[in-house]
Each structure stands twice: as C-alpha cells, then as structure tokens.
Amino acid sequence: xxxxxFGFGLPPEEPEDxxxxxxxxxxxxxxxxxxxxxxxxxxxFGFGLPSGAGGADNPFAAMFGSLNPSDLGAAFQxxxxxxxYEGGPVNWDMAKQIARQTVAQGTPDGTKDASVGPSERASxxxxxxxxxxxxxxxxxxxxxxxxxxxxxxAEWVEATLPAWQQLVDPVAERVGTAxxxxxxxxxxxxxxxxxxxxxxxxxAMFGQQIGQAVGVLxxxxxxxxxxxxxxxxxxxxxxxxxxxxxxxxxxxxxxxxIRLYLALREAAHQRLFAHVPWLRSHMFGxxxxxxxxxxxxxxxxxxxxxxxxxxxxxELQEALQQGMFQPEDTPEQKAALARLETALxxxxxxxxxxxxxxxxxxxxGADALRETLRRRRASGGPAEQTFATLIGLHxxxxxxxxxxxLWASLTDARGADGRDRLWEHPDMLPTASDLxxxxxxxxxxxxxxxxxxxxxxxxxxEPDGKGGKGGRGGKDDTDQ
Numbered sequence: 002x003x004x005x006x007f008g009f010g011l012p013p014e015e016p017e018d019x020x021x022x023x024x025x026x027x028x029x030x031x032x033x034x035x036x037x038x039x040x041x042x043x044x045x046f047g048f049g050l051p052s053g054a055g056g057a058d059n060p061f062a063a064m065f066g067s068l069n070p071s072d073l074g075a076a077f078q079x080x081x082x083x084x085x086y087e088g089g090p091v092n093w094d095m096a097k098q099i100a101r102q103t104v105a106q107g108t109p110d111g112t113k114d115a116s117v118g119p120s121e122r123a124s125x126x127x128x129x130x131x132x133x134x135x136x137x138x139x140x141x142x143x144x145x146x147x148x149x150x151x152x153x154x155a156e157w158v159e160a161t162l163p164a165w166q167q168l169v170d171p172v173a174e175r176v177g178t179a180x181x182x183x184x185x186x187x188x189x190x191x192x193x194x195x196x197x198x199x200x201x202x203x204x205a206m207f208g209q210q211i212g213q214a215v216g217v218l219x220x221x222x223x224x225x226x227x228x229x230x231x232x233x234x235x236x237x238x239x240x241x242x243x244x245x246x247x248x249x250x251x252x253x254x255x256x257x258x259i260r261l262y263l264a265l266r267e268a269a270h271q272r273l274f275a276h277v278p279w280l281r282s283h284m285f286g287x288x289x290x291x292x293x294x295x296x297x298x299x300x301x302x303x304x305x306x307x308x309x310x311x312x313x314x315x316e317l318q319e320a321l322q323q324g325m326f327q328p329e330d331t332p333e334q335k336a337a338l339a340r341l342e343t344a345l346x347x348x349x350x351x352x353x354x355x356x357x358x359x360x361x362x363x364x365x366g367a368d369a370l371r372e373t374l375r376r377r378r379a380s381g382g383p384a385e386q387t388f389a390t391l392i393g394l395h396x397x398x399x400x401x402x403x404x405x406x407l408w409a410s411l412t413d414a415r416g417a418d419g420r421d422r423l424w425e426h427p428d429m430l431p432t433a434s435d436l437x438x439x440x441x442x443x444x445x446x447x448x449x450x451x452x453x454x455x456x457x458x459x460x461x462x463e464p465d466g467k468g469g470k471g472g473r474g475g476k477d478d479t480d481q
Contacts, residue, residue: 092208103216145275254366294334350404
C-alpha cells in the first residue's frame with residue numbers, strides 16, 4: 002500500500018501551534034462542553050447554530066476563513082460531490098477517478114504508465130499462445146483464454162473494477178449501516194439528514210480509499226489473476242508489460258522466460274476458472290461468507306462519528322484505512338476462514354504444480370521463478386494489504402506449498418486426468434485435513450461418481466416395485 006495519506010487534497014491549513022494543535026483563525030477553542038464536544042456528535046457539523054455564528058463553535062467558518070476564492074470553489078465542489086452521492090455503499094465513480102489519478106502519478110520508482118505498443122502486444126499474445134500449447138500436455142482442462150491482451154495499468158483498473166465492486170460492496174454496506182447505528186436510539190428518529198450525510202460521505206470515503214488502493218495495486222500486478230481470484234473478464238488472459246519489466250529487474254533470468262512463465266500462470270488460471278463452472282462463484286462466495294462474520298469496531302466508529310470535523314474529512318478516511326474490522330471468534334467464522342484459505346491454496350497450488358510441470362524442462366529459470374512467485378504470494382503483497390484494509394481479510398494462500406505437493410502427488414498416482422477430475426464438484430476436492438495428510442488422500446479408494454450417477458439414473462427410470470429400487474432415494478418395503 003502507498004504511504005500517501007488518503008486525503009482529499011484540501012488547501013493547506015493554518016500552521017500548527019507549539020502544542021501540535023491547529024491554530025484557530027477565530028482565536029477560540031472547543032471544550033468538552035462546547036458545540037463540538039465529544040458529548041454532542043452533532044455539534045461538529047455546525048447544526049443548530051444561529052445565523053452568522055462563527056469561531057470555534059462553527060467549523061465551517063474556520064474552514065472557509067482560511068481559503069481564498071478559488072480554493073473555496075474547489076472545496077465546495079469536492080464537498081458537493083461527497084454529499085450529493087446517492088448510490089450504493091461505495092462511490093465507484095470516485096473510486097475509478099482516484100485510481101486513474103493514482104496510476105497517472107506513477108510508481109515510487111518513477112515509472113509512469115504508458116500505452117502498450119504493437120510489439121509488446123504481439124509478445125504477450127505469442128507468450129500466451131505458447132503457454133497454452135505447453136499446458137495442453139500437462140492438464141486435461143482445455144484452454145480457457147479466448148483472447149490474450151496486453152494491458153496498461155489504466156486498462157487494468159478499468160477491467161477489474163467490476164470484480165472489486167462485487168468483493169467490497171457487502172462489507173462497505175455494513176459500515177454504512179453501522180454509521181447510523183452508533184447514534185443513540187433516541188437520536189436516530191430525528192437524525193435522518195445526518196445519517197444520510199454520513200452514509201454519503203462514507204461512500205465517498207470508501208471510494209477514495211478503494212481508488213487509491215486499486216491504483217497502487219495497478220502499479221505492481223503482472224496479470225489479471227495475481228491474487229488467486231479472476232479479476233478480469235472471463236476468457237481474457239491479460240499481462241501488464243510495464244509491470245513485468247519492473248518485476249524482471251535483478252532476477253537474473255532472461256525477460257522472455259519471465260514473460261512466458263507469467264503467461265503460463267495466467268493461462269493456467271484461465272483454464273481453471275473457465276472449465277470449472279462453479280469455481281468463480283465458490284471463491285467469491287467464500288470471501289463474502291467470511292466477510293459476513295466480520296463485525297465493525299463500533300467503539301472506533303463511535304469515536305470517529307462523535308468527533309467528526311468537516312474541515313478534516315481525511316480523519317474518517319484514515320480510520321477506514323487503519324481498519325475497523327474484527328473477525329468474530331466463533332466456530333462458524335473459523336470454519337469460513339478455513340474454507341476460504343483451503344480454496345485459495347488449492348487454486349494456487351494447482352496452478353503452481355501444472356505450471357512447474359510445463360516449464361521445468363523448457364525454461365532454465367523455472368525453479369527460481371517458481372520460488373520467487375511462491376514467496377511473493379505467501380508473504381503477502383499489495384493485494385493482501387488491499388483486502389485486509391477494505392474488507393478485513395487476508396487473501397493469503399497460507400498452505401500453497403502443501404497444496405502444490407498434494408497436486409503433484411495426485412499427478413504421479415492418478416495422472417493428469419485423474420487429478421483434474423477432482424474439480425468436477427467441490428465435494429471432491431481435498432480438505433484442510435487432507436493437506437495435513439496428502440498421502441492418505443492420494444491413495445484412498447476413489448469414488449467413481451460417473452458410475453454412481455448411472456446407477457441412480459437407472460433406479461429412477463424403473464417403475465416402483467421392480468428390482469426393489471423404488472426410485473432415486475426410495476426404500477423398498479422388503480428392507481423393513
């Protein structure tokens with residue numbers, strides 16, 4: 002994540018006094034019993050003040066008194082955008098705008114985004130074509146990429162925002178609801194305008210934060226599946242040449258090999274998500290299921306709402322940036338986390354195993370690249386921090402190595418077809434306990450689901466009373 006604060010770019014404020022507090026242009030101060038004291042969460046909004054009230058009791062007067070006319074117009078415009086938003090829990094228009102601005106600023110190393118040239122597009126297309134050819138020999142799943150594209154960072158932002166919306170909206174909705182719930186019950190009936198304003202600002206704050214996070218992430222990802230989830234459109238294998246260039250520095254591996262290895266990983270992910278029809282919804286559902294068990298830290302939120310100052314909207318955003326989420330320590334939440342971590346590990350482990358099988362005899366740097374990417378995923382990169390901040394969740398495949406070993410053992414024992422057949426249904430996949438005992442899972446007796454379906458179909462077709470079947474799931478009287 003970036004060190005840049007999630008501020009709104011408001012004009013410079015008055016210098017600080019020696020005690021670290023902002024100078025008050027009106028020369029006043031706010032005490033505990035004042036209009037803006039912590040006992041009155043409405044006071045800081047300047048509500049109920051007589052016409053012409055100013056000084057410390059009116060934060061808007063303090064704000065506007067330090068602005069020149071041009072700055073004042075910009076501040077009004079920005080505040081208007083925040084308060085006029087009436088959409089869902091996240092202002093996605095603002096998120097997109099901020100993400101594009103962040104991308105345009107460039108990465109900390111000074112690299113600026115640039116349009117992808119024809120030669121780079123051709124190189125990516127050729128790498129994905131060759132990667133699919135190599136993968137044909139190590140997996141029974143056919144190609145899942147209808148097209149291969151080379152994206153700029155800005156194009157990655159545009160293409161992945163719909164997936165971010167699906168992942169973030171549920172938790173953002175809970176935060177918006179919590180903003181109203183932290184007000185005392187007797188106030189909620191008369192605080193409709195305030196609650197509406199807080200939710201509008203909350204949507205803007207989330208939009209700012211998500212835009213910043215996605216913009217930073219766009220400067221580091223190398224494809225559309227870096228975090229183990231399909232963020233881009235289905236059937237579109239995507240690589241980012243500019244970020245691959247940065248990733249390649251100091252690795253000591255030819256750039257063509259690096260591009261091809263990353264193309265193998267992207268193409269392998271595309272095969273899995275294209276030909277395992279339930280997998281995408283299973284993964285996104287696992288994220289949402291875990292998110293449902295996360296509670297908002299209402300104590301922190303109460304402090305933010307109670308002391309909210311319109312002259313410093315970045316304070317609310319900083320609270321969001323620091324995170325206001327606490328996972329429930331319940332058996333259900335622990336089970337949800339285990340399911341999610343296992344699903345992530347199985348996807349990443351399968352990709353790791355099949356890509357290594359395809360590359361080990363063809364690319365001299367295959368082993369080094371495999372280890373680099375394993376560490377990059379397991380140690381938690383920008384994607385993990387993004388999710389941890391936005392939805393209180395670490396998308397780290399903690400058991401990637403265990404899963405990769407299990408898939409490799411399955412390949413040796415059952416072949417690529419037998420290994421890949423396990424993706425036919427989620428109940429056939431290894432569990433967390435199977436990752437503890439891979440040999441036990443690999444060598445246990447396989448259930449032939451196709452034969453079972455055939456038997457059940459024959460039973461369903463037989464009239465009741467013949468053959469003792471009585472239809473699918475039925476029970477014959479002679480069994481009593």
